[in-house]
Amino acid sequence: MAAVSTDLGPLFGNARDFLLGWGCTHRLDADLALYRSGISHPQLNGVVGLRHGGLDEALTEATARLADVPWLWWVGADSRPGLTEDLLTRGATTVGKAPVMAIDLDEVGGADGPAELRIAEVTGAGGADELAEWVRAYRVPFGFTVEQTDEVIKAEESRPTDSVVRFAGRVEGRIVGTSVLFAAHGVAGVYNVATVEAYRRQGVGTRLTAAALRAGRERGLRIGTLQATSMGASMYRRMGFSQVSGYRLLQLPQSTDHPPS
Numbered sequence: 001m002a003a004v005s006t007d008l009g010p011l012f013g014n015a016r017d018f019l020l021g022w023g024c025t026h027r028l029d030a031d032l033a034l035y036r037s038g039i040s041h042p043q044l045n046g047v048v049g050l051r052h053g054g055l056d057e058a059l060t061e062a063t064a065r066l067a068d069v070p071w072l073w074w075v076g077a078d079s080r081p082g083l084t085e086d087l088l089t090r091g092a093t094t095v096g097k098a099p100v101m102a103i104d105l106d107e108v109g110g111a112d113g114p115a116e117l118r119i120a121e122v123t124g125a126g127g128a129d130e131l132a133e134w135v136r137a138y139r140v141p142f143g144f145t146v147e148q149t150d151e152v153i154k155a156e157e158s159r160p161t162d163s164v165v166r167f168a169g170r171v172e173g174r175i176v177g178t179s180v181l182f183a184a185h186g187v188a189g190v191y192n193v194a195t196v197e198a199y200r201r202q203g204v205g206t207r208l209t210a211a212a213l214r215a216g217r218e219r220g221l222r223i224g225t226l227q228a229t230s231m232g233a234s235m236y237r238r239m240g241f242s243q244v245s246g247y248r249l250l251q252l253p254q255s256t257d258h259p260p261s
Contacts (some may be wrong), residue, residue: 006102006187008245011225012049012078013185015100015247019048019074024158026065032058036066039151042251045071050079055086058217063252073250076100087250096249098227103225105188105217108240111210113203114171115174119211122166131156134168137175138194167211169204176182179208181215188216190226206235243257 020027022044024034032050047062062073073092075084077100088094122134135153144152163184169177176199182189190212195204213224227247228236237243 006223007076008100009187010185010187011100011102011221011244011247012076014182014187014225015074015076015227016048016078017184018182018191019046020191021159021164022155024155028065029060032060032061034065036069036071036215037151037155038069039144039148040069041148042070042072043142044152045069045153046204047071047073049074049076050083052080055083055090059090059252067202070254071143071251073252074098075249075250076247084248084250085109087252090252092250092252094248095251098229098247098249099233099243100245100247101226101228101233101236102187103213103224103236103239103241105213105222108210108213108217108224111203111206111239113169113207114199117169117176117207118171119167119169119207122168127155128153131176134166134178135169137168137196138178139190140197141194142192162221165212165215166210167215169195169208171199173241177204177208179205179212181212183216183219184223186221186223188213188219188224190224193226193232204230206239209236209239 016033020029020035022037025038026036028034033051034047037044045066050058073087122130130152135156136149139149163182165181166176167179177195179193180191182191190209193205193209216224
C-alpha cells in the first residue's frame with residue numbers, strides 16, 4: 001500500500017493534545033508543553049514539546065513542575081531543531097522510540113478477530129463502574145500497578161471528553177480489549193489500544209483499532225494516526241499504516257524537589 005502523504009503538524013498536534021489530557025494536576029500548553037497527572041508512572045507525566053526558546057529555562061520550569069514524579073521528554077518533529085542533542089548533553093538518556101504512523105481512512109477495511117467479540121462505545125451510561133472496568137482492562141498492558149488503578153480512573157474522569165470516544169471489546173460481557181479515538185487537529189488519533197493477556201494475538205487489537213478509525217471516518221476525518229510500540233508496529237503495517245515520523249523518548253535525572261504550589 002502506498003505511503004500516506006500528509007502534513008506532520010496535525011499528527012503531532014493530535015498526540016500533544018492527547019498527552020496533555022493526562023495533566024489533571026498541572027498542564028501547560030505554550031512554547032513549553034507539559035502535563036502532570038501526579039501518578040508515579042513516566043508515561044503519565046512529561047514534556048511533549050519545546051517549540052522555541054531556551055532549553056535551560058525550559059528545563060528549570062519542567063523539573064520544578066514535574067518534581068517527585070517520573071517523567072519523559074517526548075521529542076518529535078514539532079520540537080525545535082537540535083533538541084535531542086541538547087538534552088543528551090545535559091544528561092538525558094534515550095529510553096525508547098515511538099514510530100508515528102498514519103493511514104488514509106478510506107483504506108481502512110474489515111479486521112479479523114474472535115467471532116464472539118462485541119465492540120461498543122463506553123458512553124458513560126453504565127456509570128462510573130463502566131469506566132473503571134475499562135481502565136482495569138488496560139492496566140496490565142500499560143504497566144500500571146493495582147495501587148495506581150484508582151488514580152488512573154480519576155485521571156480518565158478528568159480528561160476533556162469533547163473529542164474522546166472510548167471503545168471496549170467484550171467477550172461474554174467481559175472487557176478484553178480497549179481503544180480510544182481522539183479527534184483533534186483534523187485527524188483521527190488512536191490511543192490506548194490494549195488487549196488482556198488471554199486474548200492476545202487473536203485480532204482483538206486490530207478490531208478495536210479499526211473501530212476507532214471507522215468512527216473517525218464517520219466524523220468526516222480523512223487521516224488516522226497513532227504512535228506505535230516496536231512490537232505493535234508490524235500489526236499496524238498489516239492494517240495499512242505507514243510510518244511517517246517518530247518520537248524519541250528521553251529521561252533526565254529526576255529531581256527530588258517539591259513542585260511549586
